[in-house]
Amino acid sequence: MKTVKSMSLYVPGNSIIHRLEPITKLIYVMVAGVLPFILPAxxxxVLCLAVTLAMLTISKTLTKVIPLTGFTLLVLLSILFIQGLFHEHNQTFLFRFGPFVFFKEGLSYAARISLRVINLLLGISLLSLTTKPSDLIDSLVRRGLSPKIGYVLSSVLQIIPQMAASVNAITDAQxxxxxxxxxxxxxxxxxxxxLIGPVIMSSLIQARERAMALEVRGFNANRRKTFLRAANQSSRQTTIRILLILILFAAIVWRIFA
Amino acid sequence: MKKIIVEKLKYRYPMTGKLALDNLSFTVEQGELIGIIGANGAGKSTLCLALTGLVPHFYRGAYGGKVVIDGLEVIKSEISELALHVGIVFQNPFTQVTGSKLTVYEEIAFGLENMGLDRSEMTARIDEALHLLDISQLKDRDPFQLSGGQMQRMAIASVIAMKPGILVLDEPTSQLDPQGSDEVFKAVRRLAKEGMTVIIAEHKIEKIAAYADRVLVLYNGRLIDFDTPHKIFSRTDLLSYGVPAPVYTQICQALGIQHPRSGTYPVTLEEAYLAMVNQHGDSLC
Structure with a gap:
């Protein structure tokens, strides 16, 4: 059978961003993604984007973002184009491009949407590119996520490409x-x-054998699970996490009362 | 000390009419290396599953008799509990990759994490297993990117690292080249010397003859014989059970070269050579 790479986007590295606890990065992505929806967009x-871009640069993963976001940028360009031309509140003429007349209101609306989306997308890219999926899942399991759900989440990234490879092998055989x-x-x-019959049958057989292999490696053992990777529980990281959550609360409070 | 006790074990897979295991009784001592041989469909893999509790806990069906592993009666124990006493490596290494880990090192750690070992113990055991199976150089590789043979060694290392009292291997060298097979057999021989009880179902008769302490012959789910390799492979009716004797034994049988005291035939190249020299003296050279 042909081997296939995992679906993980992780780029190995040892930068300070790579070394950050996955939960810290996850909280950052959530806060940075939500803030532009609460505070003036x-x-x-722009501020969140600048911070994310700085982190991507430090982790040397900036160039890897382009292929990840390429398609979305294309969609955002079309939003800019359509809103610039046809937004319902378009009044102030901005510029003409051939036969197309662009208005300030539409473009500013599209820019607001685009900035929010790019901000969210880059945040998620930062998390995916600098965090091993298994480390993120481990961190979540340490904080109470069921190991079974954790396994499903982490195995999906590896096993789906293998199943796709099985389908290819069966197709070749047929x-x-x-x-x-x-x-x-x-x-x-x-x-x-x-193809349906063999693909489903082989998947079921493989799933059953894998379930047995997990079982005999103590997956359901009634013992307190430990982790190969040491938890990065420095007080600095805790401070960062608390600070991020405080910023989010402050933003919500500002939004409610301002 | 008896590590495995099997008494009148019978098992039939669901929706089949034929017994896959038919009235098996035997015992295995601690530190023994047992080879299970037999033709395809003889019941080797089913016996391996029964020795780990996967039959009848995972595979339902009609089950009778008693299997006691490390003092635990299989039918009354949970697989998760048995897993801490007995480890198994299946034929297909591909389905033994958990799929949740990105490196061989982490993959081997999977079982140890479930056992709740502390980190220093975990890393010591992983390094030892990697070294024993000679795959230290693969530790940072993606498990799914390994060749069949490398994956098979990783699967064995993953189970060995858990240090079960009993290790069951179902055709562990099916995807390995001769040198790789030799290394696996040497590794399990060493583990058996250190006190681990090892059960290997295998078609490579020469390897079983060279490494096993005792050999169990299965035919149509029945136990035909359970004895030392010399006694088993000296049986003249062995082929009628679908198992050929090692080629060295066959040559010695054809030439009538036997061990003078026991009357059995040599089972390895070295033994055959020594027996020939003893019998024919310098005329061989």
């Missing part, structure tokens, strides 16, 4: 025995049916 989003799998849509649709 543009300056807050093709070797004369099944037409390429050509017009109707031919492909016909080829799909003979």
């Amino acid at each position: 543009n300056p807050t989003a 093709r070797a025995r004369g099944l037409e799998t390429e050509g017009p849509l109707i031919v492909r649709a016909k080829a799909f049916l003979p």
Whole structure:
């Protein structure tokens, strides 16, 4: 069977951002993502974006963000285009681009949406690129997440690509025995049916064997689980987390009373 | 000290009419290395599952008799409890990868984390298992990126690191080359010397002959014989149970070369050579 890379986006490294406790990063992403929705959008989003970009630069993962966000940027560009042209409150003429007339209100509305989305997206990218999924899950399990749910979350990233590889192997085997799998849509649709049986059966068998393997490695043992990775529980990280949560509360309070 | 007691064990898979295990009784002492041999469908894998409690806890079906592992009666114990006493490595290493860890090192740690070991003990055991299976150089690799043989060694290391009193290996060398197979057998031989009881179901007869203390022959779910490799492979009716004797034994049988005292045939190359020299003296050279 062909081997397939895990779906994890983690880029190995040893920067200060990599070394941050995953929960600290998770809280940062949540706070930075939510703040522009509570406080005045543009300056807050720009500030959060600047911090996230600085962290991405420090962790040397900035270049990896581009392929991750490429498609979304395309969507945001189309939002800028459509809102700039057709937003319902468009009044103030800004500039003309060929036959297209852009208005200030629409563009500023689209910019606000775009900034919020990019901010959120870069935050999530920062977390994914600098945190091993297993470390994040471990941190969550340490704080009370069920190990079973933790396993499902972390295994999905690795096992789905393997299942996709199984499907490819079965397709190749069927093709070797004369099944037409390429050509017009109707031919492909016909080829799909003979694949369903073997794919489902092999997945079920593999799932059963894996369940047994987990069982005999003490997955359900009635013992207090320990972790290979040491928890990074420095007082500085705790301070950062408390500070982030306080900022969020302060923002909510400001929003309610201001 | 008896580590495994099997009494009148019978088992039939659900929705089948034939017994997969038919009235098996035997005992295994601590530190023994036992080879299970038999043709395909003889019941080797089912016996391995029964020795770990996966039969009948995981595979339902009709079950009778008694299996006692390390003082625990299998049918009355949870698999999670048994897992701390007996480890198993299955034929297919691919499905033994947990899928939740990104490196071989973390993968081996999975069972140790579940056992609740502290970190220093964990790292010491992982390093020892990596060294024993000669896969230290793979410790930072993605488990799914390994070759079949490497994955098989990692699966064995993952179970060995848990240091179960009993280790069950179901065709552990099916994807390994001859050198890799030798290393695995040497590693388990060493573990047996240190007190671990090892059960290996295997088709590689020469390896079983060379490394096992005793050999259990299965045929259609029945126990045909359970004795030393010399006695088992000296049986003239062995082939009728779908098991050929090691090639060295067959040559010695054809030439009539036996151990003078026991009357059994040599089972390894070294033994065959010595027996030939003893019998024919310098005329061989």
